[in-house]
Amino acid sequence: MPLLELDGVQARYGPIQALHGVSLTVDEGEVVALLGANGAGKTTTLRAVSGTVATSGRIAFAGRALNGAGPESVARRGIAHVPEGRGILGELTVRENLRLGAYVRRGRREVERDLERVTEHFPWLRDRRDQDAATLSGGEQQMLALARALVSRPRLLMLDEPSLGLAPLVVQELFRIVGELNREEGLSVLVVEQNANIALQSSSRAYVLEVGRVAVEGESTELRAHEGVRRSYLGY
Amino acid sequence: MDGQLFAQQVVSGLANGAVYASLALALVLIYRTTHVVNFAQGEMAMFTTFVAWSLNNRMSYWPAFVLTLAFAFVFGAAIERVVIRPVEQASHLTVIMVTIALFVTVNGFVLWVWTPDLRDFPTPFTGEPVVVAGVFFARHEIGIIALTVATVVVLWAFFRFTKLGLAMRAAAIRPEAARLLGVRVGWMLALGWGFAAVLGAIAGMMTAPLRLLDPNMMQPVLIYAFAAAVLGGIASPAGAVIGGFTIGVGINLLATYVDFVTPELELPVAFAVLIGILLFRPAGIFGRVAARRV
Numbered sequence: 001m002p003l004l005e006l007d008g009v010q011a012r013y014g015p016i017q018a019l020h021g022v023s024l025t026v027d028e029g030e031v032v033a034l035l036g037a038n039g040a041g042k043t044t045t046l047r048a049v050s051g052t053v054a055t056s057g058r059i060a061f062a063g064r065a066l067n068g069a070g071p072e073s074v075a076r077r078g079i080a081h082v083p084e085g086r087g088i089l090g091e092l093t094v095r096e097n098l099r100l101g102a103y104v105r106r107g108r109r110e111v112e113r114d115l116e117r118v119t120e121h122f123p124w125l126r127d128r129r130d131q132d133a134a135t136l137s138g139g140e141q142q143m144l145a146l147a148r149a150l151v152s153r154p155r156l157l158m159l160d161e162p163s164l165g166l167a168p169l170v171v172q173e174l175f176r177i178v179g180e181l182n183r184e185e186g187l188s189v190l191v192v193e194q195n196a197n198i199a200l201q202s203s204s205r206a207y208v209l210e211v212g213r214v215a216v217e218g219e220s221t222e223l224r225a226h227e228g229v230r231r232s233y234l235g236y
Numbered sequence: 237m238d239g240q241l242f243a244q245q246v247v248s249g250l251a252n253g254a255v256y257a258s259l260a261l262a263l264v265l266i267y268r269t270t271h272v273v274n275f276a277q278g279e280m281a282m283f284t285t286f287v288a289w290s291l292n293n294r295m296s297y298w299p300a301f302v303l304t305l306a307f308a309f310v311f312g313a314a315i316e317r318v319v320i321r322p323v324e325q326a327s328h329l330t331v332i333m334v335t336i337a338l339f340v341t342v343n344g345f346v347l348w349v350w351t352p353d354l355r356d357f358p359t360p361f362t363g364e365p366v367v368v369a370g371v372f373f374a375r376h377e378i379g380i381i382a383l384t385v386a387t388v389v390v391l392w393a394f395f396r397f398t399k400l401g402l403a404m405r406a407a408a409i410r411p412e413a414a415r416l417l418g419v420r421v422g423w424m425l426a427l428g429w430g431f432a433a434v435l436g437a438i439a440g441m442m443t444a445p446l447r448l449l450d451p452n453m454m455q456p457v458l459i460y461a462f463a464a465a466v467l468g469g470i471a472s473p474a475g476a477v478i479g480g481f482t483i484g485v486g487i488n489l490l491a492t493y494v495d496f497v498t499p500e501l502e503l504p505v506a507f508a509v510l511i512g513i514l515l516f517r518p519a520g521i522f523g524r525v526a527a528r529r530v
Contacts, residue, residue, distance in 0.1 A: 050416060075418035087413035089406055100406055103399065104418035152417070 009057035018044040020212040033199035036209035042192040050081040080154035086145040090134030101151035139170035196233035251377035253484020254384035258439035259461035260476035262432035269428030276338035278458030281436030284308040312433025313426040357444030463510040469520025
């Protein structure tokens, strides 16, 4: 049974239909990439899962239906959604942002331990934890958003365009950490990316969306060789 | 200048200011959580004080005090859920109309239930005046100041150190982001209104012994509280508290030392301050002009 399963999911913003029946799965312990041009419905697909857009069709998480659950409930079920723009609370400190990641969890001591543990992946967070999050650079904010999502101990991590506006080296670092977490802790990830190159390198499978539908799907290594994908998204 | 008179006027200014600070803090709390300027804040406070009066006829002061705060909390949260929630997405003008309607409704309801008679309201701070360096200070005034400072400290600690307080701040700053983290934003907003109503209840119960309990008692207080909140920069809790004390002391000293400022002129002076700040320093003394890294 897949961890996350979308079957014929449609979504609309007022009169505009953004998804015309998207079907995809993410298995436990898998990194899956979602590619596509602007407006293809990548972000909407993540929003359909996290319950921030109205949908029809079937969405199931760990075997239970997810449709209609609000974002608060979806977060409590174990899905951490790092949205476009990262969702950092700039007026709060780095540490307060991290503590909010653990909001859905109980057990003070375990949370404290996880707050410590997560800083192993992001050592610089330790020195800057009393700083307002707004004073961090874009890359640091993206790392903080990732760290915050991890503190919630998610069963599924959803990242929306983590590379947006970041320097190539920072993007490399970010995906290195995600890969590490996937290998070492079996974290399942669904990542939306414009940067198809790095997304296909870091994932085991991928879906390409075109105007609200899945156009191509397969193993990431296959897609890198796929003629159409190469031309449209890899640029060679 | 007579030092004794000066010290007494400062302390009774601080006592008035404490009430303005509580109500201003309530306004700021509601503004920060739901971006509503609540014109009914004073009437809500007055209503809960009438509830306290009825409770006081049945039990001693402090149990009635605590029960009143509990009632105010539920009342405030219920108002948010029932009256404010439906107009959450509406324009500012609509929301303002709703709070004005609430003002009129609460006032009318109290007149209907309790009749417009003036009533004595007890103060828990009784006894001989406190004497410091030969100057006499009324117990009630010292009590109001202490109670307000204690309330502010408790509230500050709650928002600063507790998980729920943190979630409430997150819900106020960026509701969509907070939701994705599992924060039930709707409830957080209701809690914000609940806390504001509690602050109002304290302000009301501290005001009533000074002026007699009557249904219009909180209206001038609300004006001073608005001036205090605006002085502090409508979104700053610390600013509201400092603003409240500043207005209280300032008005008292003006009335004492400036001959043409008679008691009738105190409210217009507060209005002048309000308008002056809005014209010349709209962000208030402590307010920040919003800046955000994109």
